[in-house]
Structures are given as C-alpha cells and as structure tokens.
Amino acid sequence: MKKIRVGIFGATGYAGLNIFRILSNHPFVDLKYLSSHSNSGESYKKLFPSFNTDLVLGPTVPEVAEDLDACFIALPAGETSKFVINLIKANNNIIVIDLGADFRFKEKEIYEKTYNIKHNCPEILKESVYGLPEINREKIKTAKIIGNPGCYPTSVLLGLYPIIVNFKESIENIIADSKSGVSGAGRKIAKDYLFCEINESVKPYAARFHRHQPEMNEQIKLISSKAPDLIFTPHLIPMQRGILSTIYVFFKENLPAEETIKELYYEKYKNEMFIRVLDSDLPSTAMVKSSNLCAINICKTSDKTLKIFSAIDNLIKGASGQAVQNLNIIFDFPENLSLTNLPEVI
Structure with a gap:
C-alpha cells in the first residue's frame, strides 16, 4: 500500500507531540512536515x-500543503479557520483533521458565542464532520474536514450515547462531573498549573461555563432533539493525564433492570475495538493510560436514576489517538493501525 504524506501544524504542543509519536509507528504514513510558531527553524530531535527524526520545524504556512495528502492542525481556536482557507487553496484535495474547536460545530453561531470570535470560513464549516468514529464513522469515511472532538465531550458522549439513542423522550436531566489531568490545559506556563498549586489538591474550574458544554449539547441534540441540556462541571486533578467522567441521568419514567440497560451498551459497542464495556x-484512568481506549460502566441507583462512568486518556482517545483513528478511517487503513498499544497499568 502506498504511503500517504502527512504534516502536523502545531507539532510542539501535547497533541502534536502525541500525533508524531503515534504516526512514527504507522507503516503507511510518511511524515513530511512539522510546524511550530515559536520554534520554527529548530531541530525536532533537539527539542x-x-x-529519532531529522525533521526540522518549519513555519505554519499553507504553501506546504501542495506536497501533503493529509494534515493535522493543533492551533488555538480561531487560527485554524483562518489557516484552512489558504491551505485548501494550495491543495483542494488535502484531508484536514483539526484538533481545535473551529470545525466541531454544525452551527457557526454556537461556535462564535462559545469562543467569542468570528468563524472565518462558515462555508467550509458546513462540510466538516464531527470526528467521533463510534457515532459518525460512515460520515467520516468521505469527509475532507474533520473536527476532532474535545477531550471532555469524547468521554461524556461515548458514555451517554446508548442512553440517548434508546431513551430519547424519557430523559429529564443530565449532569456530568468530569475530572481531568493537568495536560488537558495544554503545554503552557501558568500559575494555576504549577506543581505547588495543583499537587495534593482537587478543584472545580469554569463552573459557570465551560467551552466544551455547548459542543456536548449540540451533539446530544443531533441524536435526540428532545434531550435536555447537559449540566457540566470539570475538575482539575493532580495527575498528568486522563479523564474520568461520572454522568448522572434522571428519567421521567421507571427504568428497566440494570442488566437490560447494560445489554444496550454491549450491543452498541460490540464491534468497537476501542470501547471496553466493563x-x-x-x-x-489507569485502565486506559496512554491508550486509545474508553472504559465504560453503569450503575442504576433508583427506579429513575442511572450513573454512567467513562474513562479515557485525554491526550490519546481525547485528542491525538482519535485523530489518527479518523485518518485511518478516511484512508481505508485498518482502524487500529498504530493504535494498538496496551494501557500503562503501572
């Protein structure tokens, strides 16, 4: 099989680093270009x-798209939508997988309100596909622009999906409580993420509003327009990586037995190689560390209440691994190619 030529724009952040690491073992990928705004001109291996690579970081410029079949973009919100316009002009056939937020929404108004910036290419946004393979695999196969889901939405939506599909009209409320390792904030220096500030402490943040909440709500509404808006609270926990989401679902009517509900999960995810229904x-988080897995279980606590537990590695299934999973689907490679590493259990 012929190798595809791939670039990573934004290769020095945690997402870009993990994409490089994963693709280094991909037999059908030729990594051709790495970019960095702050480290352009420097050796990737030196940094x-x-x-073990001879690649030198270049600038984030669209002209290099002429020599690429696909690219991953890990740039701040608002920057990708500017960049993609010229990227597509340079190569109309390039596959774009965006790890930022610019192509996650179907409605540009929701994006603009959420991020308080104008979307630079709403016409391209209409063509984008939300890259959650377990839900949108068929759409991903023919997509040219992928909006890779956020880390929190990945853990919450995968946990909720069988419930939203099967209990569309009987859900009264949904509350998601998620705890994330510090790498979810990105590779930056800030007081809140210093060791002495986070060690031996857990705290909620963005309690009034988190930017992933509208993303989750839009996707839930696409599954069932009658579903309620989700209430979401993220927490920062003193570990490097991982997300554990506990989702509380309250129903208008009595639920079937827990075993019956569990069967819905087994059935929905029986052919999904990255979903582990326990x-x-x-x-x-230890169950999925450094892997592209999502571990899920449920607990019925009353006639009308269900708890859902979902764990992912925020940097892999919540970002880079899922992005490579999308690449594999688009180019008709085995979906788990380069993603078969087992979790680091200790």
Missing part, C-alpha cells in the same frame, strides 16, 4: 531527544 469493575 525532544526521545524522537462487566463489574468501575472505570479508572
């Missing part, structure tokens, strides 16, 4: 000695 254990 990150664990990577028989008895509850999910933990």
Whole structure:
C-alpha cells in the first residue's frame, strides 16, 4: 500500500507531540512536515531527544500543503479557520483533521458565542464532520474536514450515547462531573498549573461555563432533539493525564433492570475495538493510560436514576489517538493501525 504524506501544524504542543509519536509507528504514513510558531527553524530531535527524526520545524504556512495528502492542525481556536482557507487553496484535495474547536460545530453561531470570535470560513464549516468514529464513522469515511472532538465531550458522549439513542423522550436531566489531568490545559506556563498549586489538591474550574458544554449539547441534540441540556462541571486533578467522567441521568419514567440497560451498551459497542464495556469493575484512568481506549460502566441507583462512568486518556482517545483513528478511517487503513498499544497499568 502506498504511503500517504502527512504534516502536523502545531507539532510542539501535547497533541502534536502525541500525533508524531503515534504516526512514527504507522507503516503507511510518511511524515513530511512539522510546524511550530515559536520554534520554527529548530531541530525536532533537539527539542525532544526521545524522537529519532531529522525533521526540522518549519513555519505554519499553507504553501506546504501542495506536497501533503493529509494534515493535522493543533492551533488555538480561531487560527485554524483562518489557516484552512489558504491551505485548501494550495491543495483542494488535502484531508484536514483539526484538533481545535473551529470545525466541531454544525452551527457557526454556537461556535462564535462559545469562543467569542468570528468563524472565518462558515462555508467550509458546513462540510466538516464531527470526528467521533463510534457515532459518525460512515460520515467520516468521505469527509475532507474533520473536527476532532474535545477531550471532555469524547468521554461524556461515548458514555451517554446508548442512553440517548434508546431513551430519547424519557430523559429529564443530565449532569456530568468530569475530572481531568493537568495536560488537558495544554503545554503552557501558568500559575494555576504549577506543581505547588495543583499537587495534593482537587478543584472545580469554569463552573459557570465551560467551552466544551455547548459542543456536548449540540451533539446530544443531533441524536435526540428532545434531550435536555447537559449540566457540566470539570475538575482539575493532580495527575498528568486522563479523564474520568461520572454522568448522572434522571428519567421521567421507571427504568428497566440494570442488566437490560447494560445489554444496550454491549450491543452498541460490540464491534468497537476501542470501547471496553466493563462487566463489574468501575472505570479508572489507569485502565486506559496512554491508550486509545474508553472504559465504560453503569450503575442504576433508583427506579429513575442511572450513573454512567467513562474513562479515557485525554491526550490519546481525547485528542491525538482519535485523530489518527479518523485518518485511518478516511484512508481505508485498518482502524487500529498504530493504535494498538496496551494501557500503562503501572
């Protein structure tokens, strides 16, 4: 099989670093270009000695698209939609997988309100596909622009999906409580993420509003227009990576037995190689560390109340691994190619 030529724009952040690491083992990918705004001109290996590569970081310029079949973009919100316009002009056939927020929404008004910036290419936004493979695989296969889901939405939506599909009109309220490792904030220096500020402490943040909440609500409404808006609170926890979401779903009517509900999960995810519906254990971040897996279990606590537990690695299934999963689907590679590493259990 012929190799595809791939670039990573924004290759020095945590998402870009993990995409490089994953693709380094991909037999059908030729990594051709890496860009960085702050480190252009520097050797990638010099900055990150664990990577054995001769590639030198270049500027984030669209002209290089002429020599690429696909690219990953890990730029701040608002920057990608500016960049993609000229990227597509340089190569109308290029596949774009955006790890930022610019192509996650179907409605530009929701995006603009959420991020308080104007979307630069709403006509391209209309063509984009939300890259959650377990829900949108068929659409992803023919997509040219992928909006890679956020980390919190990935954990919450995968946990909720069988419930939203099967109990569309009987859900009264949904509350999601998510705890994330510090890498979810990105590779930056800020007081709130210093070791002494986060160690031995857990705290909620963005309690009134988090930017992933409208993303989750839009996707839930696409599954069922009658579903209620989700209430969401994220927490920062003193570990490097991982997300654990506990989702509380309240129903208008009595639920069937827990075993019956569990069967809905087994049935929905029976062919999904990255979803682990657990028989008895509850999910933990250790179960999925450094892997593209999502571990899920449920617990019926009353006739009208269900708890859902969902764990992912925020940098892999919540970002880079899922992005590579989308690449594999688009180019008709085995979906798990370069993504088969087992979790680091200790």
